[in-house]
Amino acid sequence: MGEVTVRWAVAGDAAVLLEIEQTSWDGTTGFPSMVERMGDNFFAKSGPEVHLVAEIDGAVVGYLRLESKYPFPEGAGVLAVNGLAVAPAARGQGAASALLTAATDEARRREARKLSLHVFGSNATARRLYERHGYVVEATHPAEFVVEGRPTDDVVLAKVL
Structure with missing residues (x-):
């Protein structure tokens, strides 16, 4: 296992992040229809400036999308993890944990009061990871989706800072 480092994404990361996006999700972890609609531009919906990337020995192996949860001033201070993926071959090497730690550090730097995220109830591995990082269940919406x-x-899940 190599050293995991985290940095902000740059436009040149688009191709490898698209590959990670296309190979990291299945029906127990994400929406297959969203991956299909993504096309060939990883940054089409949100740019590099909201993506943290994890590298192992200089190779990009994962990302975390960190955005403001609300577009109005009353919601300022709440950030959302709107995606976290690690390439299947790089799982179990600490990249997801490094990304979550970096997101917490960035949220604190921005003086946010809370981090929030959504996860499928069927994604036990991700839920355990988030709970290890201090996230707690705030709500469960039963049968919210049909996947x-x-x-x-x-x-x-959310983490109060």
């Missing part, structure tokens, strides 16, 4: 024919819970 590949299966009702899927939406679980909201």
